[in-house]
Amino acid sequence: MSDVAISARRLSPGTKAVLGIFARYGTIIGLLAMIVTFSILSPQAFPTVNNFTNVLNQASLAMIIAGGLTLAVVVGELDLSIGFAASLHGILITGLVVHDKLPIPLAVVIVIALGAVIGLVNGFIVTKIKVNSVIATLGVGTILTGLAFAYSAGVPIVAGVPEAFLQLSLGRWLFGIPNNIIVMILVLGGLWLLVERTPLGQEIQAVGGNAVAARLAGVNVDRIKILGFVISGMCAALTGILLASRLGSGTASAADSYLLTAFAAVFLGSATLRDGEFHVLGTLVGALIIAFGFNGLNIFGAPTFSQYVLQGAILIIAVGMASLGRSLAER
Amino acid sequence: MQAAFTRGAPQQAAPMTTPFLVAHDIAKAFGGAQALKGVSLDIAPGEIHGLVGANGAGKSTFIRILAGLNHPDAGRIEIDGQSREIATPQRATELGMSFIHQELAFVPGMTVLQNIMLGVPKKSRFGLTDWRAIARDVAPIARRVGISAPLNASVKGLSTAEIWLINICRALVRKARLIVMDEPTASLAASEAERLFAIVRDLSASGVAVLYISHRLDEILNLCSRVSVFRDGRSVAELAGKELNRPALVEAIVGGAIRNPQRTVAARPRGNVVMEASKLTRAPKVRGVSLRLHAGEVLGIGGLVGAGRTELARLLFGADRPDSGEMRLAGRSYQPASPAAAVRAGLGLIPEERRAEALFLSKSIAFNLSIANLDKLVHGRYLPLMNRRARASMAGDMIRSLSIKARNASTPVGRLSGGNQQKVAIGRWLQRTPKVLILDEPTRGVDIGARGEIHRLIRQQADSGMAVLVISSEPDELPDLCDRVLVMAEGRIVRELTGQAVSRKAIVEASYVDPQALMEDHPA
Ligand SMILES: Nc1ncnc2c1ncn2[C@@H]1O[C@H](COP(=O)(O)OP(=O)(O)OP(=O)(O)O)[C@@H](O)[C@H]1O
Numbered sequence: 001m002s003d004v005a006i007s008a009r010r011l012s013p014g015t016k017a018v019l020g021i022f023a024r025y026g027t028i029i030g031l032l033a034m035i036v037t038f039s040i041l042s043p044q045a046f047p048t049v050n051n052f053t054n055v056l057n058q059a060s061l062a063m064i065i066a067g068g069l070t071l072a073v074v075v076g077e078l079d080l081s082i083g084f085a086a087s088l089h090g091i092l093i094t095g096l097v098v099h100d101k102l103p104i105p106l107a108v109v110i111v112i113a114l115g116a117v118i119g120l121v122n123g124f125i126v127t128k129i130k131v132n133s134v135i136a137t138l139g140v141g142t143i144l145t146g147l148a149f150a151y152s153a154g155v156p157i158v159a160g161v162p163e164a165f166l167q168l169s170l171g172r173w174l175f176g177i178p179n180n181i182i183v184m185i186l187v188l189g190g191l192w193l194l195v196e197r198t199p200l201g202q203e204i205q206a207v208g209g210n211a212v213a214a215r216l217a218g219v220n221v222d223r224i225k226i227l228g229f230v231i232s233g234m235c236a237a238l239t240g241i242l243l244a245s246r247l248g249s250g251t252a253s254a255a256d257s258y259l260l261t262a263f264a265a266v267f268l269g270s271a272t273l274r275d276g277e278f279h280v281l282g283t284l285v286g287a288l289i290i291a292f293g294f295n296g297l298n299i300f301g302a303p304t305f306s307q308y309v310l311q312g313a314i315l316i317i318a319v320g321m322a323s324l325g326r327s328l329a330e331r
Numbered sequence: 332m333q334a335a336f337t338r339g340a341p342q343q344a345a346p347m348t349t350p351f352l353v354a355h356d357i358a359k360a361f362g363g364a365q366a367l368k369g370v371s372l373d374i375a376p377g378e379i380h381g382l383v384g385a386n387g388a389g390k391s392t393f394i395r396i397l398a399g400l401n402h403p404d405a406g407r408i409e410i411d412g413q414s415r416e417i418a419t420p421q422r423a424t425e426l427g428m429s430f431i432h433q434e435l436a437f438v439p440g441m442t443v444l445q446n447i448m449l450g451v452p453k454k455s456r457f458g459l460t461d462w463r464a465i466a467r468d469v470a471p472i473a474r475r476v477g478i479s480a481p482l483n484a485s486v487k488g489l490s491t492a493e494i495w496l497i498n499i500c501r502a503l504v505r506k507a508r509l510i511v512m513d514e515p516t517a518s519l520a521a522s523e524a525e526r527l528f529a530i531v532r533d534l535s536a537s538g539v540a541v542l543y544i545s546h547r548l549d550e551i552l553n554l555c556s557r558v559s560v561f562r563d564g565r566s567v568a569e570l571a572g573k574e575l576n577r578p579a580l581v582e583a584i585v586g587g588a589i590r591n592p593q594r595t596v597a598a599r600p601r602g603n604v605v606m607e608a609s610k611l612t613r614a615p616k617v618r619g620v621s622l623r624l625h626a627g628e629v630l631g632i633g634g635l636v637g638a639g640r641t642e643l644a645r646l647l648f649g650a651d652r653p654d655s656g657e658m659r660l661a662g663r664s665y666q667p668a669s670p671a672a673a674v675r676a677g678l679g680l681i682p683e684e685r686r687a688e689a690l691f692l693s694k695s696i697a698f699n700l701s702i703a704n705l706d707k708l709v710h711g712r713y714l715p716l717m718n719r720r721a722r723a724s725m726a727g728d729m730i731r732s733l734s735i736k737a738r739n740a741s742t743p744v745g746r747l748s749g750g751n752q753q754k755v756a757i758g759r760w761l762q763r764t765p766k767v768l769i770l771d772e773p774t775r776g777v778d779i780g781a782r783g784e785i786h787r788l789i790r791q792q793a794d795s796g797m798a799v800l801v802i803s804s805e806p807d808e809l810p811d812l813c814d815r816v817l818v819m820a821e822g823r824i825v826r827e828l829t830g831q832a833v834s835r836k837a838i839v840e841a842s843y844v845d846p847q848a849l850m851e852d853h854p855a
């Protein structure tokens with residue numbers, strides 16, 4: 001602590017400017033550096049249109065759920081239910097399509113509506129009953145896991161999944177771009193527009209910035225927080241649906257690990273461009289860092305454990321560098 | 332006890348001894364903004380040294396450098412004649428300096444004693460903190476500054492003044508030789524402020540120097556033997572002795588003479604009753620308050636800190652629900668369920684605690700100004716996206732008309748000086764032009780130039796038909812500004828002053844009326 005402080009005394013204005021730049025653009029510089037490094041190390045496999053499309057396609061599901069989570073954290077809350085919810089949604093949609101033979105669009109609408117309802121419940125518990133959001137969403141998430149097991153009786157739904165359902169995620173559309181990527185762009189683009197460019201988005205940012213001040217400025221704080229949870233819930237549903245389609249099955253716990261990836265992306269994003277604030281564009285950058293990191297390690301055949309080590313390390317290093325750079329530059 | 336407080340004329344300052352502190356040509360830039368361009372000042376042991384300057388002049392930045400929170404780009408600091416580098420707050424403490432910032436430092440969950448000992452090395456026995464021995468040491472110091480609460484009581488529920496005393500006590504326990512106070516009286520009642528002055532004089536008599544920062548020139552003149560004036564990041568004057576008087580200070584602060592806005596408030600025709608409250612009660616702070624607010628008038632609410640004025644404002648604004656009583660707005664029953672409902676009904680509130688209750692510190696000035704005016708800043712009904720150009724030009728206008736000192740509209744509000752933050756909080760509602768505007772301590776921490784400007788804007792709003800309610804603890808503010816003043820004490824309105832009867836003296840007098848006695852005289 002004091003070492004840092006003392007060395008800061010001798011920082012020239014130039015050094016401080018560089019630190020300031022690093023605090024804001026560090027993650028983006030890191031992302032580019034990673035892409036360049038991998039491209040040099042593996043010029044045939046890594047820097048190809050095919051591989052990049054692949055990485056994006058793979059990462060789209062995480063990006064969608066992380067985009068939703070961004071809304072929850074922007075309003076100043078945490079949503080830990082998203083991974084468990086997405087797992088439930090995956091089983092549910094497979095069940096609705098396979099067992100109940102519902103038309104796919106109808107099933108999709110039902111499941112996304114359920115996602116909204118889960119968000120509503122989270123938001124209600126947090127704002128009206130005033131339970132801390134960590135506890136509330138962890139509790140709701142655990143209940144959802146139970147429901148998922150109850151619905152599937154612990155057995156994955158694999159048989160009889162129609163081809164049309166698989167095509168949701170595996171299909172391609174405009175110019176052969178994978179559906180996942182198109183959905184991801186639409187969702188993140190929509191969220192970005194909502195948060196950054198609409199009056200409602202200003203209120204959303206205000207609530208996250210200072211809820212007391214937002215209330216006294218005439219913002220309906222509870223409603224905005226609930227909205228954050230609802231959007232988070234709907235994005236989790238979308239990710240759950242696309243994952244079930246990609247896997248061709250509904251399996252309990254299939255999407256649980258998206259929780260960690262989404263959090264990593266969101267916090268990496270908070271160290272991007274803005275000083276420690278959560279925002280949609282940052283989340284996108286964060287998700288890309290994780291996606292390319294994993295992809296690179298895969299190409300080099302790194303063992304699975306190292307990928308987790310990498311994800312954790314990148315997160316701490318990037319967020320740590322940004323906040324250290326910021327505090328040194330400001331002294 | 333009282334005898335220890337030496338009163339009377341401050342001793343003339345002619346530092347014969349080595350100054351305790353010498354600051355020489357200190358400069359500091361934040362990003363591109365040059366907050367300090369070269370300030371120098373020296374403080375003798377036991378001296379009460381004043382520091383004044385307009386909002387954004389660099390006072391707080393200078394203090395933060397002394398406190399080791401910021402590091403100067405250039406300049407030299409000497410303590411007891413030795414050149415020193417203040418790398419950390421701990422270092423500043425070791426060097427004998429203690430700081431009482433405007434946002435008072437205390438931990439609500441702890442006792443008085445624990446708060447006093449915050450960050451102070453503590454005696455221990457067998458590796459455990461020996462609170463009993465510490466209490467024995469601290470008790471005399473606590474008595475000296477006049478802390479009446481028991482040391483083992485929780486600080487929850489203590490008044491600002493008592494928290495303030497705890498901070499003083501902490502400084503003394505640390506054996507501070509210089510105590511720096513940044514706008515100490517901003518949230519103290521008049522009687523509490525008197526008490527503070529007595530303590531400051533006592534400290535000075537016992538050899539502890541005080542650096543006293545305030546926008547209230549009367550206090551400065553009353554307390555300080557020497558006053559340094561900062562303007563635009565430079566120390567432009569040091570006044571002492573005969574040169575130290577109000578006109579000289581004002582001139583040094585603003586860099587020229589200032590039109591002194593005299594009380595011009597004539598009895599003006601006022602409009603219809605816009606807002607009406609009858610027997611409004613929320614125990615224990617507000618008890619049976621009835622009032623009428625007319626269009627086009629500025630109604631002041633005077634009284635002591637803690638008289639229930641802020642709580643009354645919160646009731647009118649829907650931030651709290653009354654236990655009983657009624658409100659009417661524009662002739663119709665008005666029961667706001669939330670501030671949002673109040674805003675929709677045409678109210679605006681500028682709260683007392685700007686940092687906690689009004690501002691989004693990490694957001695830009697433009698964001699802060701626009702948050703209550705979003706409906707006016709969209710492209711159109713069919714394109715409900717923010718019109719960023721309209722927002723920028725609105726913010727630019729506001730920055731100019733309130734002379735907010737900032738690089739541009741996208742500067743985060745947290746980087747502004749205290750007074751400029753307050754201007755942003757006010758600008759938000761001036762932009763919206765509500766039917767009823769409530770301002771709670773609108774010019775706290777605002778320099779005299781800007782204060783006149785804010786008053787002018789408030790009057791202008793009233794002239795164009797807005798009903799304005801101003802709460803203020805500064806005795807001079809209400810007579811300058813208001814057509815009519817209600818004085819509150821212990822949750823009740825104890826007096827109404829109109830026209831020529833509105834004076835500083837009348838307000839102060841009424842503030843001390845015992846509402847109980849009043850009730851017996853005139854049973855309601
Ligand atoms: N962290 C920061 N980053 C950028 N600019 C800053 C920062 N802190 C202060 N400033 C700028 O430095 C200047 C001096 O601010 P300072 O807070 O010292 O003023 P002040 O004299 O205390 O004013 P006031 O009476 O309003 O409290 C202001 O223009 C302010 O915007």
Ligand SMILES: [Mg+2]
Binds near residue numbers: 748749750
């Ligand atoms: Mg200040």
